[in-house]
Amino acid sequence: MSDIDIDIDIDIDGAAPAAHGTETGIAPVWLALAALAASFFHQLMLLMPAALVTLAPAAVFDNWLFWGAGVLGFVLMAWLAQPSRHGSTQHLSREQAPRLYARVDEMTDAIGAPRLHAIAIDNSINAGALEENRGVSLRPTRRVLILGLPLLRLLDTAAAEAVIAHELGHFSRRHGRLGHWLYRTRAAWTAWAASVREDEDDSSPWDRAGANFAELFLPWFSRASEAHSRRCEFEADALAAQWASPEALARALLLIEIAVMRQGDASTTLDLDALRASAEPPAQWADEPVQELIARPPTPEEIAEALRHRQPQGSHPPHRQRMEALGVAGESLNLRPPAWEESAAAQWMGGVWPELCQAQGPWAGAAERLSWAMAHAALVGLDADSQPVLSELPELPESSDxxxxxxxxxxxxxxxxxxxxxxxxxxxxxxxxxxxxxxxxxxxxxxxxxxxxxxxxxxxxxxxxxxxxxxxxxxxxxxxxxxxxxxxxxxxxxxxxxxxxxxxxxxxxxxxxxxxxxxxxxxxxxxx
Missing domain, CATH: 3.30.70.1350 (Cation efflux protein, cytoplasmic domain)
Structure with a gap:
């Protein structure tokens, strides 16, 4: 293994020292206090009308039955108002993927991270570290590693292990403790402002006051919380490079970025030949990003774009900064995806892979499969010359307009x-x-x-x-x-x-x- 000298000690009691491409920003302890204060203020704004409704009878009649019912009603409404995060992930059992679990357990112990409660999969070219039930919840926190099926097909085992080690690094350094409150606070006030913007004419003065606060608070809070998130990314990169190698992590980052870029460029197009050929959606959807990269290897221009793709102000640093911190020249990496036999999907998932792809595909749901069948029926019988081109989705206004x-x-x-x-x-x-x-x-x-x-x-x-x-x-x-x-x-x-x-x-x-x-x-x- 190759070691790189990036020692970033992020702790709730102090700021992280600067490293290659990082910034110190606001100390995490003050950022945490700001997040908690803003979250409390959001709950106050959200629940004050409910408190007036549930507790007014008790204040009028001053009876213990009214007070008890009012308090219980307020607590119930406060519980129901808590934000939740729901995704389209599916948890894998150890029986389904024993080799993957065994490898992740070995990496977890070696890195010094706490053991996972579950591994989940989705249909993204991405990976994530999720802490379920963190925050205001009566249930214990559960650590879940999320892996996209296209990601496992895109990477060989060395690159996939580098990505997993990066996510385990977030668990190891307890980034979720502060990250949860940063996400929760930012999402809550963003949703408040958006709901008022959608129907401002019918919004109450109370709602508009909350939206005005959000517009003043969110720009500063987003900059501060995103700076903290970027520091966490550099730290997780360093731990991943120590486990795998800087080159393996760098190769994974660029392959993922270029695959996502191409997927974005193709978001308004569709394989009309596949749609015309069958009323059933394709089963090998997870293989498409790999085949695209094999057919058209990344160009120097695409690599340069991938290196600068991420904006300096965001939750993730630009890839060029990450490469510099890793000591790797992104332009010199071999970015050819592995053959199926060499992919992490083949090595770790084996015979269960087709079943997982069928359950997690972009056309897996009843509505999605019906959408494909209807579009197929529309295309049948049309001449090739009159074949329509998939029109682009109408552009929505900027959120601030x-x-x-x-x-x-x-x-x-x-x-x-x-x-x-x-x-x-x-x-x-x-x-x-x-x-x-x-x-x-x-x-x-x-x-x-x-x-x-x-x-x-x-x-x-x-x-x-x-x-x-x-x-x-x-x-x-x-x-x-x-x-x-x-x-x-x-x-x-x-x-x-x-x-x-x-x-x-x-x-x-x-x-x-x-x-x-x-x-x-x-x-x-x-x-x-």
Missing amino acids: EAAWRRLHRRQAQAQAAIEHGRVQPCDLAPSQIEALRRAVSVNSTIVQAWLFDVPVEPSTVAIVLRIDPERMIAMKLSLEQVATTLALTMRLVLPTERDWMPRFSYMTEGLPPELQARVDATPRLKG
């Missing part, structure tokens, strides 16, 4: 009102596009009836009015929101880029507004 968000909400409200009052027109899509949509909705058995309209708003919007069978929806374990998402891919395939769309749902057990009912009665159905 409140005027743009208000205009967006106003346009959506205008379109919704026009649909409800029947102020719609016959749809002017091409017959081939209408036929493609007809084939798509025929696949979705929860949709019993459907109609297409044009809504006279800007930008030009297509309304699809749908009647849903609630019993079929429940039997397929779908929500109304998930039924809407099953349409999204098809609409992006069929509609021209400049056209927006909006669904209008109702159950078969309920009626439509009279004006809209009159329009659908006079319009040929897309289905039903």
Whole structure:
């Protein structure tokens, strides 16, 4: 093993000394106090109205029964108001992946980190160290290592061990103790400000006061907490390099970054050939980033972009700074992904790999599989020359552009009102596009009836009015929101880029507004 001389001692009682590419920033003890104070203030702002409601009768009648009921009600509401973090991870049992658990246990003991409670997997090209139930919880804290399946396929065992050692370093140095409160405080006030921004006209003065505080507090707090997070990253890098090697960690960082960059560049495209060929989504999705890098090795320009990709102000340092701290020249690394037999996935997961990929794929859920099948049906029968190109998702305004968000909400409200009052027109899509949509909705058995309209708003919007069978929806374990998402891919395939769309749902057990009912009665159905 190669050692590198980066000794960063981050402790709750003092600031970390500077190392290669790090900054001292605010002392963690003061940052922790700021996070706790801001979190307490958030709870106070959040629960003060509840306290007035639950404790007012006790103050008026001054009876111990009222006081007891009021206090219990307030405690219950305070508990329900606690933020939670839910992800799409699946815990692996030791029986499923004994070789992976054995290797991680060996590394954990060697690094001096506390033993993990579980290893979880997801569908990201990433890894993480999660402490479940930390904070205000009656349950004990559980340490969970999260590994993305594409990550395990992308890296050989040496590089994957470097990544795991990095995450174990976070557990070893107890970064989660402060990191939990930093994340919780930042997320709570960000959500408060966002909720007020979405509906400022109907927000109370109390809500707007909290949003004003968030806008003043968050910029400073984000800078301070992100500086602390960057120091933690350098420290975890140093521990990982001591376990594996600086080169293995550097290679893993760049392979992950370039794979994610390419995945981002392809976020608005799709393998239309695979979509046209089968109504079932591909099973080997985790292998796609590897095959892409093998077919098109990283260029010097991509490597340079990966080295500077991360911004200096963020939770992770720029990769060039991390390479400098590791003493590695990123441009000289061999960034060819391993063959399947040499990958961490093959070495550690073995025969359970296909089963895990099927359960964790991006098309694994009922709504996602139905979305693929509907899009496949829409493409069947279209000539190659008229094959649509997947349109880009509309760009949302910047989070700080409140005027743009208000205009967006106003346009959506205008379109919704026009649909409800029947102020719609016959749809002017091409017959081939209408036929493609007809084939798509025929696949979705929860949709019993459907109609297409044009809504006279800007930008030009297509309304699809749908009647849903609630019993079929429940039997397929779908929500109304998930039924809407099953349409999204098809609409992006069929509609021209400049056209927006909006669904209008109702159950078969309920009626439509009279004006809209009159329009659908006079319009040929897309289905039903």
